[in-house]
Amino acid sequence: MKINLRINGQSRQFLIEPNEYLLDVLRKNDYLSVRRGCDNTSCGVCTVLIDNKPVPSCSVLAARCENKEITTVEGIEKEVEKLAKYFGELGADQCGYCNPSMALTVYSLKLENKNANIEEVKEYLVGNLCRCTGYVAQHEAIMKYLGDES
Numbered sequence: 001m002k003i004n005l006r007i008n009g010q011s012r013q014f015l016i017e018p019n020e021y022l023l024d025v026l027r028k029n030d031y032l033s034v035r036r037g038c039d040n041t042s043c044g045v046c047t048v049l050i051d052n053k054p055v056p057s058c059s060v061l062a063a064r065c066e067n068k069e070i071t072t073v074e075g076i077e078k079e080v081e082k083l084a085k086y087f088g089e090l091g092a093d094q095c096g097y098c099n100p101s102m103a104l105t106v107y108s109l110k111l112e113n114k115n116a117n118i119e120e121v122k123e124y125l126v127g128n129l130c131r132c133t134g135y136v137a138q139h140e141a142i143m144k145y146l147g148d149e150s
């Protein structure tokens, strides 16, 4: 079957199987920043934004995304640069495997509530696991990013 998606502002059409997940369709079509981890909705590294809300793409059938707006990190380049700067300054970067999903979730939070406090940040990021960092420096970097009006 064919589906029409808007990905990072571009209209795309894909030929998919009815039982294919969005994660597989995106990776097959070279959106490789969308990563595979647990494949069972537990780790969050496959997160994309669907109509600006973070969703684990391993849990969504591509067929249900007809005409939806999908965002990957390639679509929010400037925001990613800002966040990466704070991650670098605060030493929040390690292997980086979780970074694209984390950036998308944080960007979505910024759209929804740029005045979020640290507890709200932690709560919003509860579905995004990081195996390396222990989160403290990441959360500090995210607070700085949320306060960045540039």
Ligand code: FES
Pocket (backbone or CB within 6 Å): 035, 036, 037, 038, 039, 040, 041, 042, 043, 044, 045, 046, 047, 056, 057, 058, 059
């Ligand atoms: S790969 Fe989707 S939540 Fe882990």
Ligand code: FES
Pocket (backbone or CB within 6 Å): 093, 094, 095, 096, 097, 098, 099, 129, 130, 131, 132, 133
């Ligand atoms: S930095 Fe390695 S998984 Fe997060």
